[in-house]
Amino acid sequence: MASPIPFLAAKRTAEGASAGILGAGLDLTESCRSGTRAAPRHIRAASYGLESYSPILERDLEDLSVADWGDVEVDGMAIVTALDTICERFADVLQAGFGILLGGEHTIALAGFRAARRVYPDAALVQFDAHLDIRQEYEGAALTHATWVHHAAEEFGYDSIVQLGIRSGTREEFVRAERCLYSSAGLDIPPPILEALAGRPVYLSVDVDVLDPGTAPGTGCPEPGGVTFRELAMSLYALRSLRVIGADVTEVLPETDPAHVTALAAAKIVRELILMFA
Numbered sequence: 001m002a003s004p005i006p007f008l009a010a011k012r013t014a015e016g017a018s019a020g021i022l023g024a025g026l027d028l029t030e031s032c033r034s035g036t037r038a039a040p041r042h043i044r045a046a047s048y049g050l051e052s053y054s055p056i057l058e059r060d061l062e063d064l065s066v067a068d069w070g071d072v073e074v075d076g077m078a079i080v081t082a083l084d085t086i087c088e089r090f091a092d093v094l095q096a097g098f099g100i101l102l103g104g105e106h107t108i109a110l111a112g113f114r115a116a117r118r119v120y121p122d123a124a125l126v127q128f129d130a131h132l133d134i135r136q137e138y139e140g141a142a143l144t145h146a147t148w149v150h151h152a153a154e155e156f157g158y159d160s161i162v163q164l165g166i167r168s169g170t171r172e173e174f175v176r177a178e179r180c181l182y183s184s185a186g187l188d189i190p191p192p193i194l195e196a197l198a199g200r201p202v203y204l205s206v207d208v209d210v211l212d213p214g215t216a217p218g219t220g221c222p223e224p225g226g227v228t229f230r231e232l233a234m235s236l237y238a239l240r241s242l243r244v245i246g247a248d249v250t251e252v253l254p255e256t257d258p259a260h261v262t263a264l265a266a267a268k269i270v271r272e273l274i275l276m277f278a
């Protein structure tokens with residue numbers, strides 16, 4: 001396991017922290033290319049390139065206490081055990097306060113959402129992603145980065161799931177996604193859906209491939225036609241009224257990330273999420 005690099009002003013211990021970061025470099029089921037296991041380290045390293053202050057939010061990480069919980073060791077584990085292990089550790093992070101899970105492949109979002117539901121039984125999932133990820137199975141496997149939303153829906157109900165930025169999936173996936181509380185190519189949540197979420201704890205899952213490959217080329221399954229960083233950031237700011245209790249940022253692939261811009265985008269998303277919700 002790579003030794004954790006503190007995120008900006010992060011402390012090493014969880015005590016008294018208002019937010020916690022946990023790395024989960026799961027890298028088992030990628031279909032396009034692997035390498036996401038290195039992502040948590042690269043995202044933490046990229047955070048050194050950012051100011052701790054957000055001029056849009058007018059808040060500073062230095063006014064908060066962020067704990068770095070290190071990385072979950074998942075090397076050599078089968079997928080079921082790996083997800084259980086991530087869920088256990090992340091539930092501890094969420095018990096302590098607002099939590100960020102750093103991927104790793106997007107499958108970790110199932111562990112993240114399970115942990116969220118364990119701590120907050122009524123939690124809803126808001127997914128930013130180019131892909132629906134709602135296949136029933138993928139290449140003969142049940143638990144993969146392309147099927148995790150199907151599992152989340154079966155375990156916790158389609159009415160707990162909102163999908164944004166979607167621009168890829170099979171015909172069957174798009175039919176199944178109609179059962180979700182909301183599923184859209186757009187990034188905005190319509191007022192009635194926002195209202196439905198307003199009374200519930202919310203877990204956010206951000207796959208960096210929701211961004212256009214021109215903005216975030218370093219990802220496992222880049223999908224043309226995505227949004228700019230600014231557009232994604234604006235839609236995250238629009239969630240400020242919600243009670244977001246945790247989030248993941250997944251699918252950074254360092255080896256295809258020229259100039260580390262994708263890791264940098266992920267780090268900035270993490271900063272803004274902590275400043276908004278911790």
Ligand SMILES: [Mn+2]
Nearest residue numbers: 130131207209
């Ligand atoms: Mn995706």
